[in-house]
Amino acid sequence: MDRVTTAPGGVRASARVLARGDGRGGTALPVLEGEGPLALRRTRGSGAEARVMLVGAMSGPLGGDHFTVDVQARSGARLRVGSAAATLALPGQDKAGARYDVxxxxxxxxxxxxxxEQLISAGGSDLRLTTSVDLAAGARLLLREEQVLGRAGEEPGRLTSRLTVRIDGRCVLDQELGCGPGAPGGWDGPAGLAGHRAVGQVVVVRPEFADRPPAGCVYEEGAAVMPLAGPAALVSAVAPDGLRLRRLLDGALVSLD
Amino acid sequence: MSRAALLVLADGRFPAGGHAHSGGAEAAVRAGRITDAASLEAFCRGRLHTSGVVAACVAAAAALGVDPGELDRAADARTPSPALRVAARRLGRQLTRAARATWPSPELDAVAALFPKGAHQPVVLGLAARAAGLTALDAAYCSLYEGVSGPATAVVRLLGLDPFDATGVLARLADEVDRAAREAVETAERVVTDGAGVLPARSAPLLEIGAEAHAAWPVRLFAS
Known part of the structure; x- marks a missing residue:
């Protein structure tokens, strides 16, 4: 906790995970560092895979906070990172927005x-989330991000979320979603979310997609599996709430196996 | 620069195949999300501020002479829907053909040779504007206006919406188109110095999902 600053600007906190093959078919975690609101715990893995849980030890991010999470999987590592609960973006006393960089x-x-787990954009909050992924040509990725706009029956806060995926230095996916009060016009209209309050995506990167690209499909109206311009696929979905969103994403993902 | 050249390029009757595309409106009408002038306006506004702005920035950057290959890759990364990538390349190929015949230019010849299946349409639009002696602002305007007028005209055919109401929608979006065009040029100028990574990446989830559903229909009025 000693490195957490709570200057007038809000909380600055970071977490770092470094995983690498341990040479015996397992995964070692030479770096597992969190602070303040970002606590990391190694949990029981399965087989070669190491599992890490991100545990929210403080509420937030609140307005003015800036969280940073850095995860590196080196050669031979199989790493699975989850979170113990949803992340709740809340308004702060600070008028400034919050930032969360992954x-x-x-x-x-x-x-x-x-x-x-889901990111919930509470009424009055203002969060800018960036997720930046850099993969080597022979790397594998399964990434899920889900956003729920407002707690039950609540107007959402302002949320801007950008997801960028590069494979071997080449950008294969760059998407930014803006929603909530003050977002660019039409975000909740027929082209954007049309009243849906949960939106999410799953990115799957597998080197073998280079030779055998996955097939695209539409799953139950609200979700689509889309092969990207590279060895990757995106599952994109909108739903009335977080539960139905998860069902759509999971259901659509099955088509890639 | 010739103002008349801008009218030629922006004219919906310019033979570049745009009339065959609804810009996602057909899927939105079928899903019951566009039912009248008000929902058409919300659709067009959402499209304007997401894929519309991205396309306008790409077009303006191409008009400023940014490498078409770099812009085309950036457009690919910002278009996850394969159906929309195919549509953008088909439109790009048709525009290349029309623009080369109208304003012959070595740059258009080069993009035709580099992308036999077509480059993303906004890339070609920017190069066409350049070949016609137009500015980056002109290219941004053409792109933004086309991005909203396409759906508006399509909805007249799809819903039997009164054409006066559809045109009213376009007129009410004019100020937002003006602002977006100016911002697109500012962004494009930064692309010249900082590369395509500074292009916006704003996305509209239902445009992408709807485009995939639409592409699977056996019978449809519009190509996208």
Whole structure:
């Protein structure tokens, strides 16, 4: 906790995970560091896979906070990162918005599953989330992000979420979603969310997609599996709430197996 | 620069195949999300501020002479729907053909040779504007206006919406188109110095999901 600053600007906190193959078919975690609101716990893994839980030890991010999470999977690592609960973006006393930056790096011969629980944008909050993923040509990724706009019956806060995925230096996906009060016009209209209050995506990167691209499909109206311009696929979905969103994403993902 | 050249390029009758595309309106009408002038306006506004702005920035950057290959890759990354990538390339190929015949230019010849299946339409639009002696602002305007007028005209055919109401929607969006065009040029100028990474990436989830559903229909009025 000693490195957490709570200056007038809000809380600055970061967490770092470094995973690598341990040379015996397992995954070692030489770096597992969190602070303040971002606590990390190693949980029981399965087989070669190491599992890490991100545990929210304080509420937030609140207005003015800036969280940073950096996860690196080096050669031979199989790492799965989840979170113990949903992340709730809340308004702060500070008028400034909050920032949450996630940076994921996966080397050749490594696999990362980044599967946090939902991000809930509470009324009056203002959060800018960036997720930046850099993969080597032989890396594997399963990434899920889900956003729920407002708690039950509540107007959403302002949320801007950008997801960028690069494979071997080449950007294959760059998407920004803006929603809530003050977002660019029409965000909740027939082209944007049309009243849906949960939106999410799953990115799957597998080197074998380069030779055998996955097939695209539409799943139950609200979700689509879309092969990207690279060895990757995106599952995109909108739903009335977080539960139905998860069902759509999980259901659509099955088509890739 | 010739103001008349801008009218030629922006004219919906310019033979570049745009009339065959609804810009996602057909899928939205079928899903019951566009039912009248008000919902058409909300659709067009959402499209304007997401894929519309991205396309306008790409077009303006191409008009400023940014490498078409770099812009085309950036457009791919910002278009997750394969159906929309195919549509954008088909439209790009048709525009390349029309623009080369109208305003012959070595740059248009080069993009035709580099992308036999077509480059993303906004890339070609920017190069066409350049070949016609137009500015980056002109290219941004053409792109933004086309991005909202396409759905508006399509909805007249799809819903039997009164054409006066559809045109009213376009007129009410004029100020937002003006602002977006100016911002697109500012962004495009930054692309010249900082590369395509500074292009916006704003997305509209239902446009992408709807485009995939639409592409699977056996019978449809519009190509996208």
């Amino acid at each position: 940076r994921l790096t996966v080397d050749d011969g490594a696999e990362l599953c980044w599967l946090p």
